[in-house]
Amino acid sequence: MGDLVQDLRYGLRLLLRNPGFALAAIVSLALGIGANTAIFSVVNTVLLRPLPYPDVDRVMMVWDSNPSRGWDQFAVSPGNYVDWEARQTAFEALVALRTRSLVLTGHDEPERLSGLLATAQFFDLTGTPPVLGRAFTAHDFEAGAEHVVVLTDALWKRRFGGRQDILGSPLTLGDEAYTVIGVLPPQSSLPTGAELLAPLVLTADERQHHGAHYLLAMGRLKSGMTTAAATSAMRDLARQIEAEHKDSNTGWTVRLVPIYEAVVGGIRPALLVLALAVGVVLLIACANVANLLLARAATRRGEIAVRAALGAGRGRLIRQLLTESLLLSLCGGAFGLLLGTWAVDLIKTLQPGTLPRAQSLAVDGRVLLFTLGVSIVTGLLFGAAPGVLLSRASLQGTLQQVGRGVRGRLSQRMRGLLVAAQVAMSLVLLVAAGLQIRSLARLLTVDPGFDPANVLTFKIALPDRRYPDDARQAAFYERALADLKTLPGVVSAAAVTSVPISDDDLIFSFTVEGRPPAPPEEERSANWYAVSPDYFGTLRIPLVRGRLFTDADAAATPRVALINETMARRIFPGQDPLGQRLRMGVDGQVVREIVGVVGDVRHYGLDQPVTMQMYEPCAQRPWSAMTLLLRVAARPDTLAPAARRAVLAIDPGQPVSEVRTLQAILDLSTAQRRFTLVLLALFALVALLLASVGLYGVVAYSVTQRTHEIGVRMALGAQRGEILALVLWQGMGMTLWGVLAGLVGATALARVMSGLLFGVSARDPLTFAATVVILTCVALGATYVPARRATRVEPTSALRYE
C-alpha cells in the first residue's frame, strides 16, 4: 500500500515536472473521452434508454401503405381501421388516434392545446393508466356520452398547479364542456407530444369511409407474435378489404413499424455517423498518448535500468509504469467527463428539436460507467505496452546502449505508423465534415419557390360549434385578413390551408375533364391548397401563365383553380393547361377551370423533390383551419403581439398558435443537418488538432533522438536549410502515407455517408482536394516547429556519447 502511494506520488511528480507531456496526454485523452461521453449520452438517451412503454418491442405503428404511389407510411382511413379492429388476430390491443388541437377557454387568455383522441384500448396499449383518477370506460365511447378528458402530468402542473381536486372539474375545450377524469404519471408521455387525451368516437359515416386517410394507428402485438408474422397477417386482411372495396382500396396494403424505429429511426443514421466519428477521435487520442508514452519510455530506459540495478523486480517495475499510465488516463477521463457534461448541455441547446427525448438528455450512471471504463481501458492498453517493453529491456541488463539502435528505430517506426494512422483518421473525419458542409451549402442555394424573408405566420383553427358552416368560416378569415392588413408595417396578408416546408399537407386525387377515368391504381393526386387571393403576392410565388385569383373569385362565381409548373408539365405535356377543367377531392362533382400556372414550391423541404400542386380560392372552398401569413416591412417577429390582439378583437375566444416567421420554419427544416454538421465539424477539428499534436510530438521526439545524427551531419558540413528539409521530409513522409490511407478510408466512408448528403457526390473531388490541402498545411506547420529546433542542434553533439 505504501508502495502504491509512493508510485502515485512519483507518477504525479513526473507529470508535474513534464507539464508539456502531461498536458498533451491529458488534453488528448480529455478531448477523446469527452467527445465519446457526450455522444454516448445522446445514444444512451435516444437509442438505448427504453421508451416509456412496457415491452416496448411489441408496440407497433400501423400504417396504410400504397407502394405503387410512393406512399410507404400513410395515414389510416377510418373504414380500414374499423375493419382491422373487427377482424385482426395479430394484436392484443389496437388503437386509432387522431390529433385535435383544442382551445381551452375560461382560464385567463384562451390557449390552444395539443390534444389526442384515442379509441378504447389506449391504456391496454401503453400499459400506463392514470395515477390519479380513472382510465376510460366503455361508457365514455357511447354516442352522446358526457365528454371526458385525461391530462398529462405536465399540463396538470403547468395549468392547474397540480391541484388534487382537478378530478371531476369542468373544462371548456373548443367551446364544449369536458370533465377531467384522470392525470397521467409524470414519466409517461403521449404520442405526438399531446397534453390532453380524450375518447375518439367514430361516426357511423366515418366507419364506412375507406378513401379518406387521417388516423394514426398503433398496436401491441400478442406475446410471441413476431413483426413479420403480424405484417403477413395484416396484409392478408388488407387484401380481403381491397377485394371488398375496389374503388377506394386498390393498391393499398398495410405497413407495420416498431414504435422504437418510428421514434428514433430518422435520427439513427446521423447518430451512427457521429458515434463513428467520436470513436475515431478517441482512437486518435489514444494514438497520441501511446506515442507520448513510447517516446517517454525510450527516454526513461536509463532510469528503469538503474532501478533494476538497485534491485527492482520486473513485476514491481510494470506496476509502477501502469500506475503512472492509469493516473494519466484517469486524469484524462475526469477532464473528459467534465468536457462531456458540458458538451451534453451544448448539444441540448444546439439540437433543433428533432432529437427525440432531447430534454431527458443527461449524464447518468451508465454514462459514468462508460467513461470510467474507457479511461481504464485506454490507460491499461497504452500504458502496458511501453511498460512491458521497458521492463523487459531492463532485465537484459543494459546500462549501456547495446542494442539500443535497433530497438530505437523499431519503436520510431511504430510511432511513425501511429501518426500516419492519425493523419488518415482525421482525413476521413475532415472529408465527412467537408461533405456535410458542401451538402448544406448546396441545400441553402436551393430555391424554395417563395421568398421567406419578413413573413410572419400563425395558425388559426375555428371550432365547428361557433363556425358550423362555410359562410361563417369564410367571413371570419375575410375579416381577419382585412384587419391584419391595416396593422402598421404589414405589407400584405394572406391565408393558406397548409404552409410550405412543414409536415402539414393535404393531398387530393384529381381527374381531368374529358379524359377517360383512370383505373384506381393509376389515380393521380397532388398537394392541394385553398388560398386567399394575396397568397402568391405575399410569398412572392411567381405567376408563369394566365392569371392569379382575385377578390372576384367568390363563392357564387364559376369555380377556378391554379396549378404549378410541375403539374402542368406532367399532366398537360404539349398542351395548354389554361382552360382545362379538373375535378378533385371529395366533392368530385364540381368542376374547376384552370386559369393560371404558378411557380413550383418545395413543400416538404429543400432536399425533397417538387410535387404536383393545385390551388383553389378559399372563398370558393372555405376551410376551418388556416395558416395566416403577414408580409411586413421589417422584423416580422415584433408584429406577433399586435397580430394576436387583432384576432382576439374579432373573436375573444379565438387564440392563435404556432406564431413563427417563415424563415424560422425554413431554418428548422435544415436544422437537423446543421446540428449533425456542427458536431461533425467539431469532431473533425478536434481530430485534426490531436493528429497535429501527435505529428508534432513524434517529429519533436525524433529530433531529440536524432540529435547525435544531426550533429554528425552538421559536423560533415550540412547547412541549416538541409537539416530543416531533412526533418520536414520525415514529417511529410508520415503525412503522405496517412493521406493515402485516409483517402482510401474516406472513399469507404462514402457508403455510410451517402444517405446524409445532398447534391454532392460522396466522392466529391473538391472536398477531397481541399481536405488534403488543409491537412497538409497543418502537418507542415506541426513539423516546422521541431524542424526549426533541429537546425539549432549544436554540432558538438556529434562528439558526445551516452
Place this chain on the structure above:
Amino acid sequence: MIRLVHVEKAYGHGAARTFVLRRVDLEVRAGEFVSIMGPSGAGKSTLLHVLGMLDGDFTGEYHFLDQAVHAMRPKERADLNRKHVGFVFQSYHLIDDLTVYENLEVPLQYRNVARKERQALVADTLDRFGIVAKKDLYPSQLSGGQQQLVGVARAVIGKPHLILADEPTGNLHSDQGREIMELFRRLNDAGTTIVQVTHSEQNATYGHRIVRLRDGWVERAAPAATAASAPAAGAAAAGPSPSGGSAAAETH
C-alpha cells in the same frame, strides 16, 4: 566470495559474432578491493554487470557466496543482487526526478524495508556522508562530485557485501575523484568487498590488486604495488594479444 570459471559472453550472430568475455577465470575473496583495467571495449563493464547479476546471458560458471549464479532463474538472480550488491556508476545514474533523500530510499523500497527503519537508515547515511543539507535537492542541483557522493551513499545504504563501481571517477575532476577513492578505501577497511573498473592507474593503487582485461581475455592478475611501479612488459608477454608489444603502461 566470487568465483568465475570459464565465463564467456558474445554479442551478435553468425559472422558478425563478437566475443566480449573470453574464458574468464576470476576469484575475489571477501574483503578484497580489486581494480579491473584495460582499454575501452575490453569487456570491463560487461564483466561488472555479470558480477552484479544484472546480466545472466553468459556461459561458464559463476559462484557467489557458494551459490551457483549461472544456474539461477532471473528472479533468483535479482533477489541475490538485491541482497548483496551495491552499484556505483560512472555517470552517477541518480534518478532525476527524485530528491537526494528519495534516491537513497529507492534501494530500500525494493528490499521491502519498513518505513520507519527506512527513515532511520536514510537519515543515518545522509549524516555519515555529510550531505544532510542536500537531502531535498534534486540531482541537477548538485555538482558532479556531490552527485557521485550520493551515488556511493545509495550503493552502501542497503549494507551490501559487495560494491561494484564502473569508472566511479570517470566524470570527475581529479581532486573530487580522490575523495571518492578515499571513501572507497574507508568502506573497504570497514569490511566491504569492492570491485571497480577504472582507466586510472592512480585509482587502481587504492585497491589490493589489478585484473587486466584485453579483448575479453584476462591478461594477468598483479598485486597493485607492482602494477604501479613496473611497466607491464611482462604482462604483454603473458597476454594472448598479438599486438601486445606496445602495451606499455606509462602515463607520462
Place this chain on the structure above:
Amino acid sequence: MSQTATESLIRLDGVTKVFYTDEVETHALSNIKLEVRKGEYLAIAGPSGCGKSTLLSLLGLLDAPTSGSYQLDGKPVAGLTPADRARIRNREIGFIFQSFNLIGDLSVIENVELPLTYRGMKPAERRKRAQEALERVGMGHRAKHLPSQLSGGQQQRVAVARAVAGRPLILLADEPTGNLDSKSGEAVMDLLRELHRDGATLCMVTHDPRYARHADRSVHLFDGRVVDEVSAAAGSDH
C-alpha cells in the same frame, strides 16, 4: 615525405573554453596555445575529462572558444556566420569519430557521399569520388551494405573514407580506436599512418599513450591545460 615547410594550418593562441551549467562554471580549456603545420600528424593525449574533446570540437569549428584566437589556414575563424562555418567543416575538415557515427539508415556509399552531397556535387561525380575513397580504405566491396552489417573496424574504415572523400585540409580524429578491439584498432591506426604518409594533415585525440606514439608530435592535456609536449620522432617506427 619530408616536412620542411613551416606553413601553419592551425594556430591557436590563448584559447579558453568555459561551460556554464546550473551555477557551476567549468573551465574545460585554459589558455591553450597550439600550432599544427601542414602535413603534420599531431596527437592530443590525456585522461578522460581533460578537455581533449572540447579542444577537438573547437578545432573542427563545431564550437567556438570563450576567448582566444583561432586561425585556420591563415584566416581567423572568429566572426564567421554559421553557414560559413558549415561550409568550412564540409570542405576543409574531415572528421573521424570514436563511435564511427555512420548514419544507420544510409548505405556505406551513401554515408561516404554525404559530405559531397552537402557540397551540391553532381550525383555521378560524388558516387565516383566516394567509390575511390572506399577503395582506398579497402571497403570498395561493401559499398551497398548498411553500417549495421559491418564489424566495428570496418565501420571505422568507412568513416575514414567519408572523412577523406571530400579531400579536406585536415583530418580530425576523436579516439578513433576507442570502440574497437585492439586488432581492428591497429588496422585503423595503420590506415591513418598511411594517409599521413600520403600527405594528409592529421590531428588525433586519444587517451591511449601507445597510439599517441604513432604521431609526429603529441600534446598532453590535463585539467584543461597543456602540460607536456613530446616530439616523438624517436618513437615513430620508420
